[in-house]
Amino acid sequence: MIKFILILLIIGGCSQNNQKIDIPSFDEEQAFQHLLDQCSYGPRNPGSEGHSNFSIYLEKYLKNLSSDIIIQEFNYLEHVTNIERDGKNFIIQFNKEANERILIGAHWDTRALSDEDLNENNRSMPVLGANDGASGTAVLMELATIFSITSPPIGVDIVFFDAEDVGISGQPTTYAMGSEYFSKNLPISKPNSGIIVDMVGDKYLKIPIERFSYQIDSDTVKELWNLANDLSLSAFEYTIGYEIYDDHIPLWENAKIPTIDIIDFDYPNLFYNHWHTQNDIPENCSPQSLAQVGTLLVNYIYGKTN
Numbered sequence: 638m639i640k641f642i643l644i645l646l647i648i649g650g651c652s653q654n655n656q657k658i659d660i661p662s663f664d665e666e667q668a669f670q671h672l673l674d675q676c677s678y679g680p681r682n683p684g685s686e687g688h689s690n691f692s693i694y695l696e697k698y699l700k701n702l703s704s705d706i707i708i709q710e711f712n713y714l715e716h717v718t719n720i721e722r723d724g725k726n727f728i729i730q731f732n733k734e735a736n737e738r739i740l741i742g743a744h745w746d747t748r749a750l751s752d753e754d755l756n757e758n759n760r761s762m763p764v765l766g767a768n769d770g771a772s773g774t775a776v777l778m779e780l781a782t783i784f785s786i787t788s789p790p791i792g793v794d795i796v797f798f799d800a801e802d803v804g805i806s807g808q809p810t811t812y813a814m815g816s817e818y819f820s821k822n823l824p825i826s827k828p829n830s831g832i833i834v835d836m837v838g839d840k841y842l843k844i845p846i847e848r849f850s851y852q853i854d855s856d857t858v859k860e861l862w863n864l865a866n867d868l869s870l871s872a873f874e875y876t877i878g879y880e881i882y883d884d885h886i887p888l889w890e891n892a893k894i895p896t897i898d899i900i901d902f903d904y905p906n907l908f909y910n911h912w913h914t915q916n917d918i919p920e921n922c923s924p925q926s927l928a929q930v931g932t933l934l935v936n937y938i939y940g941k942t943n
């Protein structure tokens with residue numbers, strides 16, 4: 638009897654080991670380098686030299702990783718400047734055959750105006766967007782590298798949205814033109830769910846649950862925040878925060894892709910904000926913050942079984 642139990646335990650142990658997927662680690666220094674690289678192009682607001690030069694860089698970067706790339710071009714009104722623009726969403730797909738698919742998105746454009754700057758003279762200047770633009774994009778670039786080396790167990794569609802930060806302050810639906818176009822003209826088969834990352838580079842990262850996200854997909858929110866707790870990722874706070882209109886809203890409203898937003902709007906804190914100011918610079922961001930979100934997403938994706 639004892640022997641029998643022992644054999645069972647050994648078999649059980651082995652099969653468990655066989656099933657276990659090695660979860661890759663998220664390289665925070667490499668991710669932060671992606672943030673610095675983006676900022677080295679200067680502000681990347683639509684129509685700027687930085688925007689067009691970085692789009693060439695991003696396209697090359699992605700094509701080096703995979704041939705499963707879609708570039709979705711579109712026209713839109715940049716509401717904040719009232720100028721018609723051409724936009725580009727970049728999509729890179731991994732484990733393309735999988736039926737269960739998740740979209741992971743971020744915006745790669747930055748804002749044309751620093752309209753929240755305390756110094757009035759700065760308000761007509763474009764934002765460098767180390768956090769608001771580069772941080773989410775940096776996490777996605779590093780995730781794409783990881784998925785290109787170790788194929789994820791479910792399908793992953795990484796989308797770099799253009800033209801998110803083009804809206805008029807106080808008029809939410811004038812933002813997120815890239816995700817608006819994408820959600821109304823899906824260039825890929827519809828993913829089962831989505832996660833947006835935005836403003837995740839803050840040195841003093843604190844990520845409460847974004848309120849709309851909880852309304853849209855509370856199960857995924859709970860799963861992610863519980864996983865963050867299991868992984869001791871202390872930036873994640875199990876409290877409900879602000880309602881934020883971000884790229885997740887058009888995805889849900891137009892395409893019915895339940896999508897949540899991982900965002901830290903208080904940059905750096907409740908009392909003072911670098912958001913949409915000249916202070917949105919790499920010095921106010923950190924590699925460790927990118928790693929909080931990158932590590933969570935890597936563990937979430939590789940923890941899935943198909």
Ligand SMILES: [Zn+2]
Binds near residue numbers: 913
């Ligand atoms: Zn913004």
